[in-house]
Amino acid sequence: MIGIILFSYVFIFLLSPKDITDYTIADTVHWGETKNRLMLKTAYEYNSKEELQAFPKVLGDWNGYDFRYDESVYRALKADILLSRTYEKKNGSYIWIDIINSKVGDSFHNQKICLAGWDINNESISEFRIADPPNPFTKLYAKRLDYSKKNQSQIMVYWFMFKKVGSEDSVTMIRITTPVISNESNAFDSIKDFIENELFHTMYKQSDTETLTVSEDIINKYGNTGMAAMALALLIPAGLVFTGIRRKE
Structure with a gap:
C-alpha cells in the first residue's frame, strides 16, 4: 500500500505544472x-x-x-x-x-x-x-x-x-x-x-496551455541525468509494490 501511495504521489508530481505553487x-x-x-x-x-x-x-x-x-x-x-x-x-x-x-x-x-x-x-x-x-x-x-x-x-x-x-x-x-x-x-x-x-x-x-510539467522542466535542465533521477524515483515505489505482491504469494 505504501508503495502504491508513493508511486501515485511521484507520478502526479512529475506530470503537474512546474509552477504549480503559483x-x-x-x-x-x-x-x-x-x-x-x-x-x-x-x-x-x-x-x-x-x-x-x-x-x-x-x-x-x-x-x-x-x-x-x-x-x-x-x-x-x-x-x-x-x-x-x-x-x-x-x-x-x-x-x-x-x-x-x-x-x-x-x-x-x-x-x-x-x-x-x-x-x-x-x-x-x-x-x-x-x-x-x-x-x-x-x-x-x-x-x-x-x-x-x-x-x-x-x-x-x-x-x-x-x-x-x-x-x-x-x-x-x-x-x-x-x-x-x-x-x-x-x-x-x-x-x-x-x-x-x-x-x-x-x-x-489566462492559463497557458503549453505550461511545462515538472518532468519536462527537469529534462530541459538536467538532460539524461534528470531522466535517470525520475526513473529511479518511480522505480523505488514500484519496487515496494512488487515486493509486497511477492510476499503475499
Whole structure:
C-alpha cells in the first residue's frame, strides 16, 4: 500500500505544472476540492487589502462604486478583508459583488444564513465558460441560490478560492448577486455576461496551455541525468509494490 501511495504521489508530481505553487483552486466549497475545481492563476493577491482596493471599478460596459454593510455584518463575518461593490450598465442591469478573504472558517458560513426571511426557491450549480478549447481550463463552476420574499426575487452565485500547494490558510469567497427585474433567465444572463465577459478575465490570468510539467522542466535542465533521477524515483515505489505482491504469494 505504501508503495502504491508513493508511486501515485511521484507520478502526479512529475506530470503537474512546474509552477504549480503559483496556482489557485476555484471550487464550490472552501474546505477541500471537488470535481468542480478549476486550477488558475490570480491577477491579484486577494489576501492583500491594498491590491483588492485597486480592483478596477470599470469593467467593460460595467461601472462600479463601493458600498458598506451595517457594522454588525462585519463583526459577524470576522473577515480580514472585504470588498463590496455595485456594478451597473447603461441598460439598467446591475449586480452586487462581495470579495471576502479570511482565515476564519466562520466567515464562510452557509450562505442561506445570510438569507434569513427569504424563501429559497432553488439551489444548484451553475457553469460559466471562461475559455475555449484546446485550453484545458474552460469551465468555472459556482453555487447558485434563487430566493424571494413578498414581491422581491434575487439570484446569488458564489465560489471559493484557495491555494493548492505551499499556501497560507486564507480562503477567498466571490459572491455575486442581482435582483430579478423581469424574469430569472434575464437576471442570470446578466450575471453570466458579467462573469464570462468581464470579471473572469480581470480577476484571473489566462492559463497557458503549453505550461511545462515538472518532468519536462527537469529534462530541459538536467538532460539524461534528470531522466535517470525520475526513473529511479518511480522505480523505488514500484519496487515496494512488487515486493509486497511477492510476499503475499
